[in-house]
Amino acid sequence: MREPGETVRVGIVGGGLMGREAAAAIARWPTLLGHPVRPVVTAVCDVDDRALSWFRQLSSISRFTADYRHLLDGEVDVVYVAVRHDLHDSIYTDVIASGTDLFAEKPFGIDLAAATRIVQAIDAADGGVFVRCSSEFPFFPGAQAVIALAQSGAFGQIIEVVSSFSHSSDMDPAKPLNWKRERRYCGEAGVMNDLGLHVLHVPIRLGWRPSTLFAVLQDLVTHRPGPDGTLARCDTFENASLLCAVGGPGGSFPMTVGMKRIDPGQMNTWLLRVVGMTGGAEFSTRYPKTVRRMRLDGGDQVWQEIEMGSQSVFPSITGAIFESGFSDAIQQMWAAYLAERAGHLDGRFGCATPDEALNAHAVVAAALESDRLGTTVAPDYAVLEREPEVGSVRVAALELGR
Ligand SMILES: NC(=O)c1ccc[n+]([C@@H]2O[C@H](COP(=O)([O-])OP(=O)(O)OC[C@H]3O[C@@H](n4cnc5c(N)ncnc54)[C@H](O)[C@@H]3O)[C@@H](O)[C@H]2O)c1
Secondary structure, three states: OOOOOEEEEEEEEOOOHHHHHHHHHHHOHHHEOOOOEEEEEEEEEOOOHHHHHHHOOOOOOOEEEOOHHHHOOOOOOEEEEOOOHHHHHHHHHHHHHOOOEEEEOOOOOOOHHHHHHHHHHHHHOOOOOOEEEOOOHHHOHHHHHHHHHHHHOOOOOEEEEEEEEEOOOOOOOOOOOOHHHOHHHHOOOOHHHHHHHHHHHHHHHOOOOEEEEEEEEEOOOOEEEOOOOOEEEOOOOOEEEEEEEEOOOOOOEEEEEEEEOOOOOOOOEEEEEEEEOOEEEEEEOOOOOEEEEEEEEOOEEEEEEEEOOOOOOOOEOOOOOOOOOHHHHHHHHHHHHHHHHOOOOOOOOOOEOHHHHHHHHHHHHHHHHHHHHOOOEOOOOOOOOOOOOOOOOOOOOOOOOO
């Protein structure tokens, strides 16, 4: 266990959308109350100098480089990597081999084979490295509430689960091609590589791994303007709909898993809905303050709305009645990563483990096969012959009007 209050030097590889979110979350660390460590971003790497220029406003950064290997010399304690999916495998395994702790972006390798290699590198690392994968939506207070209720057994026998993530950022066919819309960079799984861990992290954590699934995948926009303006092949799946069977002690139940880049009207909607024989709950980032909860009241099934406020896994200075947002969830996720690394998670909800990311890949691989064959497929979770490491699940902080 590391000493509380220690400074942790963080290096960022990939200074794009998520690299900046991470740096901003760490820069406003005083928001958190009594967190056991104090992270400081000291180094950043990007192959594009324009991406690096944003980071020059952060006075804590003394190293700017185009070669991530410069961050592996022992001068940073944790490397966060947020780059294209085809680069995950090589950069993650190099970070791991250097003995530096890694906070990895999803999907944790471009496919199941890459994720397997990454997990094998972790298992083989001399002296051990601490590795977790980014998945921030469970850190919304409303998501924590649904997880806490599911875990408490309040729902009784589960009837069904819906876990989905939808936006509509690909509605416009004139939107130019970028790496997320090209199979060679994003992966054959397309949208499932972008959104898969977001929708599978909580079900896997709660023990709801699909035993079989049937998938329908859609490549809705086949061409987009390329760099020179002429139409180029856009060969990724935009939408994926999975109907999964989940086996449980009380019998199996259906779990619908949706991942959509083209869902008209949705902007960044993460949804978890669980309904059982004695209760249910639903949280969506579309209504970020509100948890809907079902309880039995005599013969009535009563759906209530509960306003959640700002407090999530780690206490913060933010007034309890204020609302929570995306950047708060990112900061809470970082707080969980760094607390667990320091040995101070103390049973709180932890970040996605490498094995959970690997299991998500197994589901995605089964979905690709199901769509290809037009049949039901059973995911192969036995890619590693050992007990998978499941992250911490207890949700201690939330009391939801029992
Ligand atoms: N957790 C989330 O909510 C979330 C959201 C978006 C993206 N992501 C994930 O984050 C990762 C990055 O996505 P993004 O949206 O930030 O991408 P981005 O394109 O905005 O940024 C990627 C950056 O990596 C840089 N880069 C490319 N090759 C590099 C190399 N060899 N070394 C160093 N830098 C290099 C690029 O120049 C670019 O600045 C992906 O894995 C993606 O799936 C996660």
